[in-house]
Amino acid sequence: MFEAGIKMATIYHQFVGTPVNLRTVEELEKTISDTIEVQPYVESAKVYICRNYFSDEGDTYSYVSLTGDMIDGTVVIRLGSTRVTAEMRYDDDLRYPLMFVSSIEEL
Amino acid sequence: MFEAGIKMATIYHQFVGTPVNLRTVEELEKTISDTIEVQPYVESAKVYICRNYFSDEGDTYSYVSLTGDMIDGTVVIRLGSTRVTAEMRYDDDLRYPLMFVSSIEEL
Amino acid sequence: MFEAGIKMATIYHQFVGTPVNLRTVEELEKTISDTIEVQPYVESAKVYICRNYFSDEGDTYSYVSLTGDMIDGTVVIRLGSTRVTAEMRYDDDLRYPLMFVSSIEEL
Amino acid sequence: MFEAGIKMATIYHQFVGTPVNLRTVEELEKTISDTIEVQPYVESAKVYICRNYFSDEGDTYSYVSLTGDMIDGTVVIRLGSTRVTAEMRYDDDLRYPLMFVSSIEEL
Numbered sequence: 001m002f003e004a005g006i007k008m009a010t011i012y013h014q015f016v017g018t019p020v021n022l023r024t025v026e027e028l029e030k031t032i033s034d035t036i037e038v039q040p041y042v043e044s045a046k047v048y049i050c051r052n053y054f055s056d057e058g059d060t061y062s063y064v065s066l067t068g069d070m071i072d073g074t075v076v077i078r079l080g081s082t083r084v085t086a087e088m089r090y091d092d093d094l095r096y097p098l099m100f101v102s103s104i105e106e107l
Numbered sequence: 108m109f110e111a112g113i114k115m116a117t118i119y120h121q122f123v124g125t126p127v128n129l130r131t132v133e134e135l136e137k138t139i140s141d142t143i144e145v146q147p148y149v150e151s152a153k154v155y156i157c158r159n160y161f162s163d164e165g166d167t168y169s170y171v172s173l174t175g176d177m178i179d180g181t182v183v184i185r186l187g188s189t190r191v192t193a194e195m196r197y198d199d200d201l202r203y204p205l206m207f208v209s210s211i212e213e214l
Numbered sequence: 215m216f217e218a219g220i221k222m223a224t225i226y227h228q229f230v231g232t233p234v235n236l237r238t239v240e241e242l243e244k245t246i247s248d249t250i251e252v253q254p255y256v257e258s259a260k261v262y263i264c265r266n267y268f269s270d271e272g273d274t275y276s277y278v279s280l281t282g283d284m285i286d287g288t289v290v291i292r293l294g295s296t297r298v299t300a301e302m303r304y305d306d307d308l309r310y311p312l313m314f315v316s317s318i319e320e321l
Numbered sequence: 322m323f324e325a326g327i328k329m330a331t332i333y334h335q336f337v338g339t340p341v342n343l344r345t346v347e348e349l350e351k352t353i354s355d356t357i358e359v360q361p362y363v364e365s366a367k368v369y370i371c372r373n374y375f376s377d378e379g380d381t382y383s384y385v386s387l388t389g390d391m392i393d394g395t396v397v398i399r400l401g402s403t404r405v406t407a408e409m410r411y412d413d414d415l416r417y418p419l420m421f422v423s424s425i426e427e428l
Contacts, residue, residue: 002193002208005112013120014339016279017230019331021359031352038342038384063359065230065282086109101109117233123386124337125228128252138245145235145277170252172337172389216407216422219326227334300323315323
């Protein structure tokens with residue numbers, strides 16, 4: 001779980017602020033996922049950036065800075081015989097990008 | 108432990124790259140610690156930045172960018188009746204800034 | 215002007231995402247300003263973080279992550295006999311945190 | 322030139338600290354370049370990450386955190402009839418990742 005928390009916050013604090021638009025968003029998702037997967041004990045990482053935040057007006061300033069609210073992420077950690085799945089998801093009620101452990105399996 | 112991991116990685120990925128010199132290092136340590144303490148479930152956070160990396164030559168370029176190797180950190184998390192202490196410390200043998208859980212107490 | 219641009223983007227891309235609340239905001243402003251001032255050719259740097267974004271509810275999640283919209287910044291660069299003042303300010307019409315050069319003086 | 326400086330520092334302060342290894346380095350280079358290109362006034366951006374810093378041992382901790390020393394970058398800005406080329410390159414003598422304007426053209 002400790003490792004899962006590390007990976008969650010890496011997604012957030014390394015990449016929030018990154019300029020991104022509709023043309024680059026898919027590539028950025030993949031880079032963030034792969035970045036998490038190079039770290040120790042990560043079985044898989046999947047990051048989705050919500051497209052609702054993008055305009056498609058196409059003017060000079062038509063990009064956004066990545067915020068935590070835009071990120072949905074799932075990271076699976078395997079350490080010994082334990083597999084932990086953690087997720088990051090924007091909570092509309094709390095208005096907060098929650099990070100939580102969604103499953104712990106003993107293999 | 109999940110929360111402890113989040114806080115550890117926040118220290119690292121938010122602040123690595125920050126320009127710092129001998130005049131500002133103490134203030135930066137305090138700001139990082141206080142930044143961690145505003146997050147949920149943190150009882151205390153303590154960050155120390157190793158001074159060995161600084162030169163005191165005083166020329167135009169006499170500052171360094173904060174790296175993970177320079178950071179010693181301890182974060183204490185309290186969630187319900189559990190208190191978790193996590194630490195970040197550069198491991199000379201592994202040549203890696205290790206993050207680890209150093210104690211778990213049931214209160 | 216090149217140096218001024220570097221400093222503007224340092225404020226933004228280093229610190230966006232930092233957790234902050236009403237208790238730590240003043241300290242964070244000072245740390246960002248002082249961080250910019252350790253870099254070459256900076257005569258002064260002043261950063262203001264808009265308080266409107268903070269709630270004062272005081273519950274567990276009552277902090278915000280610093281965004282570019284919240285930052286007002288002014289950096290004065292001196293290189294040889296030229297002094298350049300650059301500013302960062304959220305533009306309500308463009309809905310964009312604009313960075314611009316506000317004055318160039320020959321001393 | 323102001324815009325060129327902004328882009329240079331975006332490369333540095335947004336991405337320094339990112340975990341990367343030999344498998345992901347090419348993708349990260351492309352993502353950084355494309356990230357810069359979504360920003361206003363950028364004609365092209367090219368980022369190269371020096372492979373000398375990677376080990377190929379392949380153990381659990383075999384990745385590095387991106388540092389400014391590892392980055393070679395070139396950004397071309399076009400604003401009106403002016404084209405500015407800026408570069409970032411590690412200077413071995415100064416032991417400093419220098420950012421500089423390498424050409425200004427009137428078109």
